[in-house]
Amino acid sequence: MTYAPETPEIAIVGGGIVGLVLAAGLTRRGVQVKLFEQARNFREIGAGIGFTRNTVNCMEKISPGVVRALRSGGSVNVSLDQTDPKSYLRYINGYGLQREDDPMYQKPLLRLDAGIKGWETVRRDQFLDDLVKEIPEGVIHLQKKLSMIVDEEDRDKVVLQFTDGTSVEADAVIATDGIKSTARKILLGADNPASYPQYSHKVAYRALIPMDKVIAAIGEYKTHKQHMHVGPNAHLIHYPVNTNTIGATVVISDPNNWPLDKPTTARGSRKDVLEALANWSLPVRNLVNLFPEELDQWALFDLAEYPVPKYNKGRVCLVGDAAHASSPHHGAGASFGVEDVLCLCTMIPEQTGQFTRELNLSKGDALRAAFETYDKMRRTRTQWLVNSSRRVCDLFQQPDWADPAKRVKAESCFEEVKDRSFQIWHFDSGKMEEDTIRDYKERVGA
Numbered sequence: 001m002t003y004a005p006e007t008p009e010i011a012i013v014g015g016g017i018v019g020l021v022l023a024a025g026l027t028r029r030g031v032q033v034k035l036f037e038q039a040r041n042f043r044e045i046g047a048g049i050g051f052t053r054n055t056v057n058c059m060e061k062i063s064p065g066v067v068r069a070l071r072s073g074g075s076v077n078v079s080l081d082q083t084d085p086k087s088y089l090r091y092i093n094g095y096g097l098q099r100e101d102d103p104m105y106q107k108p109l110l111r112l113d114a115g116i117k118g119w120e121t122v123r124r125d126q127f128l129d130d131l132v133k134e135i136p137e138g139v140i141h142l143q144k145k146l147s148m149i150v151d152e153e154d155r156d157k158v159v160l161q162f163t164d165g166t167s168v169e170a171d172a173v174i175a176t177d178g179i180k181s182t183a184r185k186i187l188l189g190a191d192n193p194a195s196y197p198q199y200s201h202k203v204a205y206r207a208l209i210p211m212d213k214v215i216a217a218i219g220e221y222k223t224h225k226q227h228m229h230v231g232p233n234a235h236l237i238h239y240p241v242n243t244n245t246i247g248a249t250v251v252i253s254d255p256n257n258w259p260l261d262k263p264t265t266a267r268g269s270r271k272d273v274l275e276a277l278a279n280w281s282l283p284v285r286n287l288v289n290l291f292p293e294e295l296d297q298w299a300l301f302d303l304a305e306y307p308v309p310k311y312n313k314g315r316v317c318l319v320g321d322a323a324h325a326s327s328p329h330h331g332a333g334a335s336f337g338v339e340d341v342l343c344l345c346t347m348i349p350e351q352t353g354q355f356t357r358e359l360n361l362s363k364g365d366a367l368r369a370a371f372e373t374y375d376k377m378r379r380t381r382t383q384w385l386v387n388s389s390r391r392v393c394d395l396f397q398q399p400d401w402a403d404p405a406k407r408v409k410a411e412s413c414f415e416e417v418k419d420r421s422f423q424i425w426h427f428d429s430g431k432m433e434e435d436t437i438r439d440y441k442e443r444v445g446a
């Protein structure tokens, strides 16, 4: 075993939100990083994304540059309420005529308090553009599609091969290549069902709509505040994504299959959404009437049926959606990827510090141990999210909402929704950092 004093050289595969946050965190800690992205340019769709306070705290610890990008990308408090700086998620009945004398009335069901500036929302494309600016020059390599990883015990380095016939070496590979991860398939094998995402039988339609039009459609109060409208077999969420735009997403149950070889987006129309929401309340239908006439239908896949049995193998590990792609009903998939990144960044000073030197650990052994610790710290929580997201979607979309005699029963779900949400929002990242260091040190015998 040879001790190599210099910092490790890490290859990141995939330049989505999680890969870029990781690159920002590792470069800040002096790690030599190369990020390989298959696309010609970085791209995110023009839709909203939200992060609760604990995720923004994780971003701050990873690198203040990530929070800078979030804010310069135009993030706003999810509730633009001039009289109350807190962020709330308001659940509201979206179905049917609820008061004869007022067709705009919708019954409030639950108001979850996320605290002062407790939930920040932003346009994904603008956040990603500004995140790229935080990555030092020379780190990013575009048009590099990973095809194979070779990690042999007796070789100093791991080899990454790309579809253009080129290859590179690194001390370790962190794969953030998303829900259709190539790295996952390489690690688990093509015969393993966990190598492939599974259809959750939900489709989503998303739109960005000028705020003044939304005010005319649903009223000022609802426009400025995040609302989740629940009802039979569908739900709708909307929130401001900057000071003049509302992001809205409708999720509809789909009993049909969606083959994996079919693209995950298909052409859809506003008419389809209005048909699915035929008996919903007037504000919901008014809002959907502002969606474009033609729009994408997004099939929602996840890794719920066949979770990944282990997030690491040797000097390779899976992070973000590559490890635990979730349906979006908690709005926390990327946030859990950010928590993964903090866990990994926490171990970096330990891998290069005094005690590693004293133990005469090789870089390979230090990284293998770090990835074991990462798997132990992150797998249970992230797989819980994947399951919980499906569970809360079932609660939001209970058929019982359509039956006045069963509405009280349907409403009793909100205690569970609250508990599940708080498990996400009140995560103690400081404890995760402490546990991570303790486990890593025990593992390497420090």
Ligand code: FAD
Pocket (backbone or CB within 6 Å): 013, 014, 015, 016, 017, 018, 019, 036, 037, 038, 039, 048, 049, 050, 051, 144, 145, 146, 147, 176, 177, 178, 179, 180, 181, 182, 183, 204, 249, 319, 320, 321, 322, 326, 327, 328, 331, 332, 333, 334, 335, 336, 337
């Ligand atoms: P991705 O964003 O998928 O990035 C993967 C990258 O890897 C891509 O750039 C891809 O081109 C590249 N890549 C793939 N294969 C290769 C290869 N072989 N070689 C090289 N590069 C490759 N999360 C939240 O936290 N808050 C929210 O409010 C929220 N809302 C959501 C709403 C909806 C409707 C949906 C669908 C999801 C939502 N999520 C939310 C989840 C969030 O979008 C994802 O968890 C997050 O984008 C995953 O990021 P990632 O970087 O892991 O993967």
